[in-house]
Amino acid sequence: MTGEPDYDLKTLGVEPEELDGFTLEDLTDYLDEGRTPPNPAIEESAGCRLALDALERLRALTPELLAADVAAEPATDEGWVQGILAGIALDARAGRRIPLTEEVPGRDLGITEGAIRGLIRAAETAVPGVLVGRCFIDGEVEEFGVPVRIRLEIGVAFGTPIPASVELLRTEIAARLRTHTGLNVTGIDISVRDVSAPIVVAGGEPAWPEPAGSEPTREIHSLDINPEDNR
Amino acid sequence: MSSAEDFDLAVEIEATVRALPGVTGVFQAGLTMTRVVEVGARLLGLRDGAATLVVLERESDAVRVSVAIGVDSSAGAVDTARRTHAAVEAVLRARADAVAGIQVTVVHIEESAPARPPLPEPAAPSTGLPGVVLPGGILSEPV
Numbered sequence: 001m002t003g004e005p006d007y008d009l010k011t012l013g014v015e016p017e018e019l020d021g022f023t024l025e026d027l028t029d030y031l032d033e034g035r036t037p038p039n040p041a042i043e044e045s046a047g048c049r050l051a052l053d054a055l056e057r058l059r060a061l062t063p064e065l066l067a068a069d070v071a072a073e074p075a076t077d078e079g080w081v082q083g084i085l086a087g088i089a090l091d092a093r094a095g096r097r098i099p100l101t102e103e104v105p106g107r108d109l110g111i112t113e114g115a116i117r118g119l120i121r122a123a124e125t126a127v128p129g130v131l132v133g134r135c136f137i138d139g140e141v142e143e144f145g146v147p148v149r150i151r152l153e154i155g156v157a158f159g160t161p162i163p164a165s166v167e168l169l170r171t172e173i174a175a176r177l178r179t180h181t182g183l184n185v186t187g188i189d190i191s192v193r194d195v196s197a198p199i200v201v202a203g204g205e206p207a208w209p210e211p212a213g214s215e216p217t218r219e220i221h222s223l224d225i226n227p228e229d230n231r
Numbered sequence: 232m233s234s235a236e237d238f239d240l241a242v243e244i245e246a247t248v249r250a251l252p253g254v255t256g257v258f259q260a261g262l263t264m265t266r267v268v269e270v271g272a273r274l275l276g277l278r279d280g281a282a283t284l285v286v287l288e289r290e291s292d293a294v295r296v297s298v299a300i301g302v303d304s305s306a307g308a309v310d311t312a313r314r315t316h317a318a319v320e321a322v323l324r325a326r327a328d329a330v331a332g333i334q335v336t337v338v339h340i341e342e343s344a345p346a347r348p349p350l351p352e353p354a355a356p357s358t359g360l361p362g363v364v365l366p367g368g369i370l371s372e373p374v
Contacts, residue, residue, distance in 0.1 A: 020259070044284060046258045046299065046338035053342065097336060100309045106330060109312040111337040119340045122304075180308035180340060 020045035024089055027051050031059065050118040051092040057125060058084060084155065087134040091117040098137075099144040100182050111181060113137055119180055120152060123172040129160030130169055133193060137183075147186045150177070155194040166190050240294075240326060241283040247318050248285075248298055253306030254315065255341045257284045260299035293331035294323060301339040308337045 019027070022042060030042055031052065042048045095113025117135045124132045132154050139148030150173065156162055170188045177185055245257050286297040296319055302311045312335045319333050 044256070044258055046301070049258075049301070049339045049341075094338065100312050100337070106332050107316055108332060108334040109309070109316060109336075110334070111308055111312075115308075115338050115340055119304075122340075122342050125342065176304075180302070180304075180337075182309060 019047045019051060019089070019092060022048055024051065024055070024085060027055060031055060046112065047092045047094060047114060050114055051088050053118060054084075054088040054092070054121055057122070058088075058131065084131050084133050087121075087132065087153070091121060091135050096137075096142055098141045098181070098183070102144050113141070116177070116181060116183075119176050120150065120173050123169055123176055124154075126172040127165050127169045129157035130165050131155045141183065144182060145184050147184050149186055150188040151191070152189070153191045153193045155196055156192060157196055160195075162192060162195075166192070237287055237289070237294075238283070240322070240328070241285040241287045244287070244296060244298065244319055244322050245283050245285045247322050248300060248315055251311070251314055251318055253303050253311035255301035255303050255339070258299040258301060258338050259284055260286045260297045260336065288331075290331045293329035295331040295333075296323070297334040297336070299336045299338045301341055302337050303343050304340050305343045308340060312337055 020041065022045070027042070027048060030039060035043075035052075042052070091114065093114055095117070097110045097112055098116065100109040100111055101107075116137060120135050121132045124130050132152055134153045136151040137148055138151055140146045141148050152173075154166075154169070156165060170190060173188055174185065177183055248254055248257055284299070288295045288297075298315065298319065300311070300315055302308045315335045316333050319335070320330060323330050323333075
């Protein structure tokens, strides 16, 4: 890959305005620059902040995966992370406005669906080896107290104990939703969509331990962002 | 009330909200079309540097306020939204403004402890293979 990445948020069904005029590439560049100088247009945009949060967590797990420099070799296992990136762009949308309390005349307290999705996605920080891909809130959430279900797709690192990790993630999400929302959550459905092969970043240590007897660790140098693969 | 006075009121509300415990910031509020116009203006370099993030509308003698906030994850969003509402209402009452409505929307929850714990020791190689979707796929339980 050379030059500018060829992805376009419109192909994800997300207009650029959904991130207040910025693309994931813009936000990645902004992170590369250490968020300095602070850009008020980004920092005051909830969608951008939600996307930045998710990009930072992704970067913390695979520090050089989103590097701007592109190595000559083709990447070998990008689909997993591409799916995560697609989820970040889509989930950063504000979405529906959800009441935090029962209706009181003159008082209207709410939370955006995007903020809740960000809250749910951030639960991955409590569960080693897990990355949240997409997150859905099913139900008539615009009406307070109506039963809703949470549905999310995750990827796990090879070697991660899946049942225990899923249970830990579910517990963490439930606690977060109880703390921050008035949602009447009746269930949290977690679908494990990918188990990623061991990865090392270019010139670095494995991103997670490689089990004995497994295939040789593969090396990812670059990332082509191509949402067409995730539709 | 004049536009200048309303602007001052919006500035005061924004400063009051920013100073509240649990509030991490004030964000762009308003309807999607309003935000699209704002984005367009910014891209064209036309954004008024003195603009505030609080939306304030007059309805005859009463005022309606919309504010979008970020909340620290260590503070509950519901409680923080309630405190924000109370603080905005206090500002309006202090100016003897009649209140038509106050809308508070939490648009971002900021992690106060973002550190990720270390990855676990790997299980046996048979635990998973690249691209595998687990049989049955969904692990679901009531909360």
